[in-house]
Amino acid sequence: MNNDFISQIRQGDPLAVARAITRVERGAFAEHDETARKLIRALFAFTGHAHIIGVTGAPGTGKSTLVNALAQEYRARGKRVAIIAVDPSSPFSGGALLGDRLRMQDLAGTGIFIRSMASRGQLGGLAAAVSDAILVLDAAGFEIILVETVGAGQGEVDIAKHAHTTLVLEAPGLGDEIQAIKAGILEIADVLVVNKADRDGANAAVAALEMNLSLNPALGIQNNSDKTAWRPPVIKTIALTAEGIGDVVDAIARHETFLNKNGLRANKERARFQDALRELLQRELLQRTLRTLPPARWDELIRQITERERDLYSVADEIIAQHSVPPNAGV
Amino acid sequence: MNNDFISQIRQGDPLAVARAITRVERGAFAEHDETARKLIRALFAFTGHAHIIGVTGAPGTGKSTLVNALAQEYRARGKRVAIIAVDPSSPFSGGALLGDRLRMQDLAGTGIFIRSMASRGQLGGLAAAVSDAILVLDAAGFEIILVETVGAGQGEVDIAKHAHTTLVLEAPGLGDEIQAIKAGILEIADVLVVNKADRDGANAAVAALEMNLSLNPALGIQNNSDKTAWRPPVIKTIALTAEGIGDVVDAIARHETFLNKNGLRANKERARFQDALRELLQRELLQRTLRTLPPARWDELIRQITERERDLYSVADEIIAQHSVPPNAGV
Numbered sequence: 001m002n003n004d005f006i007s008q009i010r011q012g013d014p015l016a017v018a019r020a021i022t023r024v025e026r027g028a029f030a031e032h033d034e035t036a037r038k039l040i041r042a043l044f045a046f047t048g049h050a051h052i053i054g055v056t057g058a059p060g061t062g063k064s065t066l067v068n069a070l071a072q073e074y075r076a077r078g079k080r081v082a083i084i085a086v087d088p089s090s091p092f093s094g095g096a097l098l099g100d101r102l103r104m105q106d107l108a109g110t111g112i113f114i115r116s117m118a119s120r121g122q123l124g125g126l127a128a129a130v131s132d133a134i135l136v137l138d139a140a141g142f143e144i145i146l147v148e149t150v151g152a153g154q155g156e157v158d159i160a161k162h163a164h165t166t167l168v169l170e171a172p173g174l175g176d177e178i179q180a181i182k183a184g185i186l187e188i189a190d191v192l193v194v195n196k197a198d199r200d201g202a203n204a205a206v207a208a209l210e211m212n213l214s215l216n217p218a219l220g221i222q223n224n225s226d227k228t229a230w231r232p233p234v235i236k237t238i239a240l241t242a243e244g245i246g247d248v249v250d251a252i253a254r255h256e257t258f259l260n261k262n263g264l265r266a267n268k269e270r271a272r273f274q275d276a277l278r279e280l281l282q283r284e285l286l287q288r289t290l291r292t293l294p295p296a297r298w299d300e301l302i303r304q305i306t307e308r309e310r311d312l313y314s315v316a317d318e319i320i321a322q323h324s325v326p327p328n329a330g331v
Numbered sequence: 332m333n334n335d336f337i338s339q340i341r342q343g344d345p346l347a348v349a350r351a352i353t354r355v356e357r358g359a360f361a362e363h364d365e366t367a368r369k370l371i372r373a374l375f376a377f378t379g380h381a382h383i384i385g386v387t388g389a390p391g392t393g394k395s396t397l398v399n400a401l402a403q404e405y406r407a408r409g410k411r412v413a414i415i416a417v418d419p420s421s422p423f424s425g426g427a428l429l430g431d432r433l434r435m436q437d438l439a440g441t442g443i444f445i446r447s448m449a450s451r452g453q454l455g456g457l458a459a460a461v462s463d464a465i466l467v468l469d470a471a472g473f474e475i476i477l478v479e480t481v482g483a484g485q486g487e488v489d490i491a492k493h494a495h496t497t498l499v500l501e502a503p504g505l506g507d508e509i510q511a512i513k514a515g516i517l518e519i520a521d522v523l524v525v526n527k528a529d530r531d532g533a534n535a536a537v538a539a540l541e542m543n544l545s546l547n548p549a550l551g552i553q554n555n556s557d558k559t560a561w562r563p564p565v566i567k568t569i570a571l572t573a574e575g576i577g578d579v580v581d582a583i584a585r586h587e588t589f590l591n592k593n594g595l596r597a598n599k600e601r602a603r604f605q606d607a608l609r610e611l612l613q614r615e616l617l618q619r620t621l622r623t624l625p626p627a628r629w630d631e632l633i634r635q636i637t638e639r640e641r642d643l644y645s646v647a648d649e650i651i652a653q654h655s656v657p658p659n660a661g662v
Binding site: 037040041044045047048058059266269270273274276277278280281282283284285286288289290301302303305306308310311312313314315316317319320 | 368371372375376378379389390597600601604605607608609611612613614615616617619620621632633634636637639641642643644645646647648650651
């Protein structure tokens with residue numbers, strides 16, 4: 001790995017950081033990419049300083065506007081800020097949301113780094129790409145990393161696991177189905193935000209959330225031994241005019257203090273890296289196993305399955321028995 | 332595997348089917364579960380007859396109502412129908428959507444089998460559980476299997492890959508962000524449905540979708556050699572009053588005929604089982620590798636990572652080198 005490149009990244013040079021993220025992204029989706037591995041290995045020791053904030057919520061809650069407003073508030077408070085906007089909606093083309101260009105214009109010249117990442121329809125690739133991109137930004141000295149996801153699927157929940165603080169966004173008047181969905185999403189919230197608070201129903205939305213929190217005492221309790229409780233605050237915002245944004249940043253700071261004071265940041269880090277390591281192992285084990293299997297044999301096995309000559313499980317057993325990487329075979 | 336149980340499942344006995352799905356679900360999330368494996372192995376030869384329909388769309392589009400209406404229309408046409416409602420929103424409690432009980436009451440006594448499945452926050456578990464549940468229902472003689480997902484995340488896209496025909500649902504007036512999201516989701520659509528067509532903006536939504544289809548000639552073209560094109564029809568429905576539901580069922584039938592006539596059903600089956608096999612291999616390889624790793628060693632490796640003594644990739648390399656299942660080690 002080129003030392004100049006590493007030091008440019010560590011100095012936070014935006015072009016070097018962008019190039020590094022492109023590399024780790026390519027690596028996460030590629031079959032085998034030594035460049036990406038080497039890059040993360042070179043940067044890893046310099047990570048662990050950023051506060052990672054996940055922002056999730058249903059479509060229509062105004063996530064992008066809120067995230068931009070939060071980033072600007074952090075900027076105003078003198079912090080170095082990066083945004084990763086995860087767009088899982090375009091699995092095949094890898095295209096970004098239409099609004100992306102507008103957003104980037106909003107942030108141009110503010111010193112805020114923004115990057116959108118899309119799934120490419122591959123198992124686990126997106127979560128790995130986001131995980132590695134966070135490491136790059138962390139090593140580049142960004143103190144605040146905002147990771148924005150659509151927040152309806154399993155992938156988003158996985159990505160939320162990378163965060164130290166998870167914001168869940170609501171907005172009034174999105175209909176019953178969305179109200180029902182939030183019941184599950186609530187479980188991952190450290191801070192609850194009711195955006196578009198100038199709309200009818202904002203106070204009702206706040207009251208409903210507060211009631212949910214009171215009814216379910218498990219919500220907001222962090223995974224810890226001494227049961228020190230964090231009750232997620234519910235904050236009203238109008239992201240478009242930055243109303244309430246300072247309160248959200250203050251709440252995140254209180255959560256960060258809470259984590260540090262109770263030794264819970266370490267728990268979050270452990271959970272994050274347990275997940276990342278399991279995912280990396282899955283990916284590597286599969287790639288190494290398939291590399292030893294001739295493509296024609298793979299096609300034949302798939303044919304046997306589709307024609308119901310054999311079942312999935314017996315084929316998997318055969319592949320593993322015959323083609324696993326033997327111990328100490330090296331990389 | 333108890334032969335009575337297998338024959339009860341094959342006869343479509345609802346209690347046996349429900350019990351079988353519970354077993355494969357438990358198996359998909361468990362570390363190792365021989366019962367689930369044996370069940371799928373015993374049933375696999377009897378699968379391959381169902382038409383699998385994926386239904387996906389943003390929250391608020393009325394998916395559940397549409398899926399119920401489709402199921403009832405298929406019932407009226409004399410088909411045996413099952414529904415799998417995938418709820419990825421409650422990763423930790425595994426709880427189902429609030430509306431579930433109401434839905435089940437709607438369908439009580441209709442002979443329609445319905446089952447909701449939730450993620451339990453584990454890597455890949457949900458997709459595997461859904462994949463196996465489809466196999467159980469297929470072996471149980473259900474001719475139509477409707478798989479309903481929220482459709483915003485990677486997990487939903489993965490699940491859509493199991494389907495022979497994918498319906499993508501839209502509704503007028505859901506706001507710009509949702510409009511942007513559909514750009515990606517469109518790529519997986521075989522049939523497009525604009526539900527809640529009595530609302531303002533329904534015709535505009537149809538026109539926008541038709542324009543998207545015309546602008547992007549790649550949409551709807553199935554993965555085939557002779558470039559036989561399928562242009563996804565755009566159909567207006569009011570699921571609440573069953574308006575347009577017959578048209579949707581007709582369009583699905585046309586798509587099924589198209590797949591069969593062009594040899595494309597086999598392609599879909601191949602894609603489905605390639606994915607399922609890759610996912611199964613990932614899961615099995617990880618489980619077998621971790622089984623040989625003492626928990627204390629795992630904890631120590633995670634500690635080294637969180638304290639940045641070592642990076643993820645070198646730890647993964649070490650685990651694979653020392654703890655991979657040797658060839659022919661058996662199950």
